[in-house]
Amino acid sequence: MNLLDLAQEISLDPKKSSSTNGGEFKAKCPKCQGGKDRFCIWPNEGKSGRYWCRVCDVKGDGIQFCRDFLGMSFQEACQKLQIHLERYTRPYLSNRPLRRPRYSPKVVSPVSPSWQNAAKNFIHSSHKQLMNEPRIIELLSKRGLSLNTMRQFSLGW
Known part of the structure; x- marks a missing residue:
């Protein structure tokens, strides 16, 4: 059975x-119900033929035709067209859920006190420099940051 047979089956x-x-x-x-020559069928293309409507752009192969116009499932369409499923399925995919490795967060050790001090000093000096740059503060204000926010989060420049 090919696409031409299916089209005749639904009285096209x-x-x-x-x-x-x-x-x-x-x-x-069969979808937009218009015209008499807008639905093109190529029964010998591919395994089960191919179709396309030049107006509503519905298109597909024999399997899709069965699904769209005969209300069949993929498996039912394959049976009707005598297509063996292994041609259309990938053997390495299955219905089993994928097993994901359990997440275990990496344990990190705190940085040294001297590094923390250096970081605090850098943040403090950058923030102080920003507070002395009215042009940059104005630019940040235009981007939606208030002076309060800049101070609260120690933004720096």
Whole structure:
């Protein structure tokens, strides 16, 4: 069974419009229900054919056709088209949930008191320098930072 058979099954009555690449057929679109030649069917492309509506842009292969217009599941569509599932599935993927390694946070040791002192001094001098730069304070204010925020979080320059 191919896409042309499926189209006839839902009474589309496709008409042959070309012999190129095994044939092209036209019919009324089953989705937008318009026209008589906007729905293109290429029954010999791929494993189960291919379709496309030039107006509503619905498109797909035989499996998608079964899902869209016959209300079938992927597995049911494959059975109807006699397509073996292993052609369409990846054997390394399964339905089992992925096992993620348990998170264990890395234990870090506190930095030395001399490093902490140096960092505090750097923050203090940078903050002091910012507070002496009205041009930079104005720039930060225009970006939404209040003077209070700059002081509270010891912003520096």
